[in-house]
Amino acid sequence: MKFVNQLSTNRKEILTYGISMFAVLFVLKYLEANFIVINYRLDFFIGSIAILFTVLGIWLALHLVKPKIETRIVEKEVYIDSSIGTEINQDEIERFGLSKRELEVLNLMSAGLSNEEIAEKLFISLNTVKTHSSNLFVKLDVKRRTQAVEKGRRLNIIAQ
Amino acid sequence: MKFVNQLSTNRKEILTYGISMFAVLFVLKYLEANFIVINYRLDFFIGSIAILFTVLGIWLALHLVKPKIETRIVEKEVYIDSSIGTEINQDEIERFGLSKRELEVLNLMSAGLSNEEIAEKLFISLNTVKTHSSNLFVKLDVKRRTQAVEKGRRLNIIAQ
DNA sequence: GCAAAAATCACCCGAAAGTATGAAGTCAAA
DNA sequence: TTTGACTTCATACTTTCGGGTGATTTTTGC
Numbered sequence: 574m575k576f577v578n579q580l581s582t583n584r585k586e587i588l589t590y591g592i593s594m595f596a597v598l599f600v601l602k603y604l605e606a607n608f609i610v611i612n613y614r615l616d617f618f619i620g621s622i623a624i625l626f627t628v629l630g631i632w633l634a635l636h637l638v639k640p641k642i643e644t645r646i647v648e649k650e651v652y653i654d655s656s657i658g659t660e661i662n663q664d665e666i667e668r669f670g671l672s673k674r675e676l677e678v679l680n681l682m683s684a685g686l687s688n689e690e691i692a693e694k695l696f697i698s699l700n701t702v703k704t705h706s707s708n709l710f711v712k713l714d715v716k717r718r719t720q721a722v723e724k725g726r727r728l729n730i731i732a733q
Numbered sequence: 734m735k736f737v738n739q740l741s742t743n744r745k746e747i748l749t750y751g752i753s754m755f756a757v758l759f760v761l762k763y764l765e766a767n768f769i770v771i772n773y774r775l776d777f778f779i780g781s782i783a784i785l786f787t788v789l790g791i792w793l794a795l796h797l798v799k800p801k802i803e804t805r806i807v808e809k810e811v812y813i814d815s816s817i818g819t820e821i822n823q824d825e826i827e828r829f830g831l832s833k834r835e836l837e838v839l840n841l842m843s844a845g846l847s848n849e850e851i852a853e854k855l856f857i858s859l860n861t862v863k864t865h866s867s868n869l870f871v872k873l874d875v876k877r878r879t880q881a882v883e884k885g886r887r888l889n890i891i892a893q
Numbered sequence: 894g895c896a897a898a899a900a901t902c903a904c905c906c907g908a909a910a911g912t913a914t915g916a917a918g919t920c921a922a923a
Numbered sequence: 924t925t926t927g928a929c930t931t932c933a934t935a936c937t938t939t940c941g942g943g944t945g946a947t948t949t950t951t952g953c
Contacts, residue, residue, distance in 0.1 A: 688941095857931070
């Protein structure tokens with residue numbers, strides 16, 4: 574199928590889906606055995622199933638599709654001062670051993686986003702953002718996000 | 734729901750989905766009327782419906798999700814005078830009606846200080862710092878200190 | 894193929910930040 | 924003189940941040 578190559582092999586998602594599907598089918602079997610729904614309103618019943626699994630499919634797709642963009646260190650304008658270079662200092666990034674994700678988090682931090690907003694933007698959970706930022710603080714040897722931003726800006730790690 | 738805002742209002746897709754859904758339900762009604770499938774293998778039947786609508790849901794999601802805009806790293810080099818960039822914009826300060834104290838707090842914030850540290854530095858209580866920062870956020874129309882710092886920097890309100 | 898690094902997520906807990914509200918003193922301008 | 928902006932502080936409350944820990948999965952380099 575067309576979308577197969579767009580899907581990642583996230584087993585947890587698939588497992589969750591499988592379990593929910595079996596759970597629903599199990600309930601159906603129960604209902605069938607007890608003649609509660611089946612002889613009463615089959616069309617309504619089928620409709621519910623359809624809607625339910627449509628939602629499930631949508632959920633599945635949205636969680637399995639890999640977000641296309643990974644890195645977006647966007648620099649609309651690079652202001653170049655005649656004396657001081659405003660380019661991003663790759664050496665400093667390596668010196669502090671910052672990962673790609675940590676750098677993304679740092680940049681979004683400097684844009685004033687909360688952890689929650691960063692999580693939404695990067696399609697990851699709030700906890701993960703916390704982990705990244707926590708590691709970032711250790712690596713940069715700072716205590717707060719404002720300090721991290723300040724240091725990152727000073728070292729030209731952040732897109733100005 | 735969470736994914737709603739990720740969806741575009743593509744009416745053609747929705748229409749197609751609606752039509753297919755009704756078509757399937759129509760077929761079901763036919764089968765029901767003719768007692769072909771219903772009494773035979775309901776579980777298999779339901780399973781098919783589930784799979785069918787799951788696929789439909791996946792298809793729907795994949796076609797409704799807004800294509801992520803690929804952001805290119807366009808480096809537009811803008812040469813500027815070193816004097817202009819570092820000058821504090823007094824007009825902007827007045828435009829937002831920032832007081833002297835609020836400005837001090839903002840500057841210390843941008844240096845990465847905590848409210849506690851700002852309080853010590855300015856010889857005022859923590860509560861007062863909170864009041865100043867709170868008023869500052871209202872005036873700058875921001876929600877967080879990081880946002881305030883970002884905006885302040887962008888408007889050249891903060892000493893670089 | 895396997896070990897290391899990176900990325901993901903969860904839970905708990907305390908600290909810091911931020912909101913809301915009220916109040917009181919200073920000081921300049923109307 | 925009184926009005927209004929500024930500064931100061933407090934209490935109570937909610938939200939967000941950050942530390943610590945542990946775990947799984949994915950990616951990557953050898």
